[in-house]
Amino acid sequence: xxxxxxxxxxxxxxxxxxxxxxxxxxxxxxxxxxxxxxxxxxxxxxxxxxxxxxxxxxxxxxxxxxxxxxxxxxxxxxxxxxxxxxxxxxxxxxxxxxxxxxxxxxxxxxxxxxxxxxxxxxxxxxxxxxxxxxxxxxxx
Numbered sequence: 001x002x003x004x005x006x007x008x009x010x011x012x013x014x015x016x017x018x019x020x021x022x023x024x025x026x027x028x029x030x031x032x033x034x035x036x037x038x039x040x041x042x043x044x045x046x047x048x049x050x051x052x053x054x055x056x057x058x059x060x061x062x063x064x065x066x067x068x069x070x071x072x073x074x075x076x077x078x079x080x081x082x083x084x085x086x087x088x089x090x091x092x093x094x095x096x097x098x099x100x101x102x103x104x105x106x107x108x109x110x111x112x113x114x115x116x117x118x119x120x121x122x123x124x125x126x127x128x129x130x131x132x133x134x135x136x137x138x139x140x
Contacts, residue, residue, distance in 0.1 A: 079094070084100070
């Protein structure tokens with residue numbers, strides 16, 4: 001059985017966070033939740049995260065600031081900001097995707113999570129792994 005993908009959900013609204021956690025958990029994901037940026041950074045540092053879903057409008061540290069900090073810790077992890085497009089407009093975002101929190105259906109959100117959390121494991125079939133020069137030097 002494949003290990004469950006781990007999704008870090010960050011939202012200052014406990015009710016929205018609970019709904020998101022329930023939806024993802026019932027669809028086969030393992031969910032870690034945080035209500036602020038500091039909690040999210042601590043969870044991100046302590047766990048293997050496959051995707052980050054963050055609300056844009058949060059007190060103290062908004063979603064974009066959080067994503068920038070998390071990208072410094074793990075730039076390979078896909079990150080999605082959810083929020084109100086007029087509030088997010090005019091800013092450069094560090095996230096890999098932006099979703100309209102009010103207009104995005106649960107089905108659309110799940111499809112986005114599925115696509116963005118998919119990781120290729122191991123080399124592609126028919127491809128041979130090339131050893132780095134350092135390994136070749138040690139082998140000789």
